[in-house]
Amino acid sequence: MSSLNVARLDREEAADARPLALELHGVRRLFGTRAVLDGIELAVRRGEFVSLLGASGTGKTTLLRILAGLDRATSGHVRVAAARSVVFQEPRLVPAMRVWRNVVLGHSRGRETRRRALDALAEVGLGSHADAWPRTLSGGEAQRVALARALATEPGLLLLDEPFAALDALTRIRMHALVSQLCERHQPAVVLVTHDVDEAILLSDRILVLAQGGIRFDARVPFPRPRQRLDNAFGALRARLLAELGVAPEDAVA
Amino acid sequence: MPPVPSSTPVAAGPPLALVDLPSDSLAPTRSAGVAPGRLASRALAPLLLLGAWQLASATGFVAREVLPPPTDVAAAYGELISTGELQEALPVSLARSLVGLALGGGTGLVLGLCAGLWRRGEELFDAPLQMLRTVPFIAMIPLFIIWFGIGEGAKIALIYAATIFPVYLNTYAGVRGVDPKLIEAARVFDLAPRGIALRVILPTALPSILVGLRYSAGVALLALVAAEQINARSGIGYILINANVNQRADIIIAGIILYALLGILIDIIMRAVERLALPWRGKLVLA
Numbered sequence: 367m368s369s370l371n372v373a374r375l376d377r378e379e380a381a382d383a384r385p386l387a388l389e390l391h392g393v394r395r396l397f398g399t400r401a402v403l404d405g406i407e408l409a410v411r412r413g414e415f416v417s418l419l420g421a422s423g424t425g426k427t428t429l430l431r432i433l434a435g436l437d438r439a440t441s442g443h444v445r446v447a448a449a450r451s452v453v454f455q456e457p458r459l460v461p462a463m464r465v466w467r468n469v470v471l472g473h474s475r476g477r478e479t480r481r482r483a484l485d486a487l488a489e490v491g492l493g494s495h496a497d498a499w500p501r502t503l504s505g506g507e508a509q510r511v512a513l514a515r516a517l518a519t520e521p522g523l524l525l526l527d528e529p530f531a532a533l534d535a536l537t538r539i540r541m542h543a544l545v546s547q548l549c550e551r552h553q554p555a556v557v558l559v560t561h562d563v564d565e566a567i568l569l570s571d572r573i574l575v576l577a578q579g580g581i582r583f584d585a586r587v588p589f590p591r592p593r594q595r596l597d598n599a600f601g602a603l604r605a606r607l608l609a610e611l612g613v614a615p616e617d618a619v620a
Numbered sequence: 621m622p623p624v625p626s627s628t629p630v631a632a633g634p635p636l637a638l639v640d641l642p643s644d645s646l647a648p649t650r651s652a653g654v655a656p657g658r659l660a661s662r663a664l665a666p667l668l669l670l671g672a673w674q675l676a677s678a679t680g681f682v683a684r685e686v687l688p689p690p691t692d693v694a695a696a697y698g699e700l701i702s703t704g705e706l707q708e709a710l711p712v713s714l715a716r717s718l719v720g721l722a723l724g725g726g727t728g729l730v731l732g733l734c735a736g737l738w739r740r741g742e743e744l745f746d747a748p749l750q751m752l753r754t755v756p757f758i759a760m761i762p763l764f765i766i767w768f769g770i771g772e773g774a775k776i777a778l779i780y781a782a783t784i785f786p787v788y789l790n791t792y793a794g795v796r797g798v799d800p801k802l803i804e805a806a807r808v809f810d811l812a813p814r815g816i817a818l819r820v821i822l823p824t825a826l827p828s829i830l831v832g833l834r835y836s837a838g839v840a841l842l843a844l845v846a847a848e849q850i851n852a853r854s855g856i857g858y859i860l861i862n863a864n865v866n867q868r869a870d871i872i873i874a875g876i877i878l879y880a881l882l883g884i885l886i887d888i889i890m891r892a893v894e895r896l897a898l899p900w901r902g903k904l905v906l907a
Contacts, residue, residue, distance in 0.1 A: 436804060436807070436808065451809065456801065458805035462823030463819070463823070464900075471819075472806070472809035499899070501901070
């Protein structure tokens with residue numbers, strides 16, 4: 367099944383005219399003598415929303431950090447969009463800066479800067495919080511500021527490192543919709559690292575499963591949006607992904 | 621709501637023992653500020669002490685020359701003000717401690733930033749400073765007198781030497797204590813190293829730096845007292861030395877209280893500085 371998928375992807379890849387946002391060839395990352403990533407091959411195009419699933423310790427976050435430039439591959443070729451940004455699991459806002467300054471953290475200071483920050487904040491529905499201190503925000507609001515900061519740089523590649531994991535269930539649902547809508551509008555290539563199979567199916571165009579140092583599963587999500595968890599096809603894909611992740615059907619409650 | 625029919629045998633068991641937990645409406649209310657009654661009870665002990673002191677001296681239980689009563693101390697202030705000694709001494713002592721504090725605190729800040737931000741700075745400065753820190757600064761007085769004489773130089777030098785370390789230690793710890801994840805995020809967003817130092821690390825470490833400065837301000841006062849014992853020709857120390865020569869315990873006590881008031885003043889100023897410099901941390905929330 368895997369090889370079949372890959373063959374189909376190659377054909378689609380050839381027909382796809384969208385520019386490449388990232389390209390990996392034979393990427394290896396050793397920690398000591400253990401190869402966490404062992405020959406990763408991957409290409410993602412602009413506008414593609416890719417979820418990266420994997421059990422704990424399979425190197426999802428390592429791969430994302432390599433893409434972000436925060437870690438280096440031991441060997442192999444890594445080519446990524448020059449303009450990229452990250453939303454981490456924690457908001458990581460500078461507490462001593464007002465919200466809008468956080469949004470334009472890396473930008474040169476000028477007259478346009480505040481305007482750009484306000485626009486980005488308006489997009490995440492926090493236009494009125496521009497002059498607040500990060501300490502006064504709720505967890506969900508802070509994460510939306512982090513999202514605004516990531517999008518304010520107009521990234522070609524947006525890296526999301528479990529950005530919803532620390533949010534409560536209701537806030538998470540709203541964040542899913544917001545991220546989906548903003549990525550639709552800005553069309554970056556997105557790589558989302560997550561543990562949550564449902565989240566991956568709801569949001570992505572394509573799902574990868576990382577195991578034993580390589581991409582063991584790579585499939586497009588064929589369902590139209592907005593997606594419903596109650597669909598039969600949703601359930602089937604969910605079961606398949608859980609099996610890939612080593613969770614047997616009898617392990618799950620629902 | 622209709623009662624839910626229960627099918628479990630537990631429902632038929634004996635009733636559970638229930639207790640009433642207090643709610644706010646039952647508990648005595650706490651006022652937010654300091655109630656007049658509490659203020660009175662807080663003032664009670666100091667007032668009693670003052671009364672006992674007055675009584676002991678006035679009745680001759682303690683010799684007036686050994687422990688003059690509070691009224692004599694108050695009279696001593698009147699004397700110092702009328703002769704103009706106090707007005708002359710206060711700015712001199714204040715200037716000494718502030719100049720020493722500014723120089724020592726500034727040095728501590730620069731060294732702390734160097735050691736905190738650069739590995740090379742840490743290698744160069746940290747070990748020697750940690751060693752020097754263990755030297756009690758008062759032990760340096762004889763050496764400073766040889767080096768700088770008995771004029772203003774030795775006094776400022778002593779305050780300088782004493783105030784470096786609290787600022788240095790807290791700056792270094794504050795810079796090192798900045799969440800590495802925050803710095804990583806700043807790097808991802810293409811903030812240059814200089815920008816990271818100035819806009820992320822320094823403001824985030826500022827609370828710790830100001831704690832160091834406040835501590836140094838206290839130490840500056842301590843060093844001032846010690847320094848003014850060195851042949852002072854002006855300042856509060858001069859008043860004290862003169863009073864000592866003339867066996868005037870009332871003026872000595874007045875001088876000691878003056879030092880204490882100076883300490884309170886410096887603390888109030890430092891707290892105000894903290895409130896102004898750290899709006900993002902305080903209780904005052906803008907949004």
